[in-house]
Amino acid sequence: MMKIKFLAFALLFSLMGCQNVRERFGFSETTTETERVSKDVVLDIQQKGVKTIDSVPIYPKLPPQTGRQAKLFSLDRPIRCTLDENRQHLARTEPFDRDRFLLRPAISGDRLPDYKVTAFKVKEKKTLDEALRCLLENTDIQIEASSAFYQTVSMPETDGLLSQTVNMLTELGNVYSTYDARRKTLTLHEEIKWRLDVPLSDELLVGVLDALRGAGIKNVVVDWEDRALLFRGDKLVEKKVRQIVNEMAVSNHWIAYDATVYRIYPNSPDGVPWTNILQSFNRKDIKSSHLGHIGRALVVSSALNRDTLVDFLKPYGRAVPISEGSFISPNKWQGRFDVGLCSKEDRLETDLRIVSQATYREYDFDKDHIDVELALRTKAGEMTNFDLPTRLNENILIMGVPTHFFIKGEATIIPPQAELMVLLSPRLINIVDMRVVNEE
16 A cells, blocks of 8 residues: 555656646646747737737748748859959950860760661651651660650651761751660650850859850759759750850850949938939039939949949938849840849848840940940839940949839838939950960
8 A cells, every 4th residue: 555655656746847847948738839928029929910829829831832041042142242342343354265165965875886777768757756666676776755746757868877867867856865775775855954064263154154044044053063054955945055155155255244232212202313413423424314114224434333322322311232243244145133132131122133135346446335235123024124335434323213113012111212223333354265375
């Protein structure tokens, strides 16, 4: 009997001890996973539409998606979002080994047997897989087709190696093929993984990356160690990329821009008196003015830079830096600056992209002209665009784009006269062919 009482007492003591430990570490019956939340926090949570039970916030279940910070992660962010003072001279020279600037399949497969093909033809149109089966019917090579539908092909009588004939047929059918010698299988692919070797500096490699994205090539992966761009694509994508590669390979000039984005809070309800810029600076410092669908763009001299513009604005309002960085594009190709990538995540302008296509021309001996097609875009589409004739050592100032354009709600604490200001400063990069340098 005494033994039973002792066991009962020990059991009760252990339960009380466990309860004390649970309460001590925040695992009481009422707060299972968190400590009690203060009343002020509870009220704030309730105002945001989150329910609470006994001071514990209860959040609605959200659909599974990648976290915001993981989405924002980017290895090229330090390159895009840093204004390197050492790079900010008007022109510089960059060596380029054009022989190593190559587009090639990332996976090539095994070599086909060196069979000879004699008098093979596809007289009546056949689907590509049927034509290949006719070609390979006297071999032990099997066809593995990844699609149920292929283009019809016809081919005149031809002689040559098996690999040459297979290449001719797959070109006609707009597909690729890889051979597995172990399985003795020829597999047809509508798209394959490509590798573009880019023997350039980090800044120019990012420019090539943006050119591919501007041409509609998606999901490009950068191999920084091997300096290569990897992506999947079909015959249409291959054609686009080869065009980019061919034009970049002969381009001797690339254009880079240093971009600075501000939000302006004017003191007056009428906004910033931009006409006063004509009195604050020399009249000749304003080269041209262009009114867009929204906002206005000025082509200005280098006298209007980040420091002088902020000083100009001091009597009229407050300039808050939103984002800064750089972007680059080969001559006649598109470049872009993602404001959100280089800004604080809580900024309204996170969705904004500055897209440019610049063309460098040498009209005369002492003036380098850069004709710029410039657009401001968001996910909703294009906000405004400008066609600007500029010269080297001239900046572009965009002003008068209302901040309210970026507000998604019904009301805001931001005054209606608040506006966006963008300053772009060009730099010219002269490309030197390493083959010429080596010959010298």
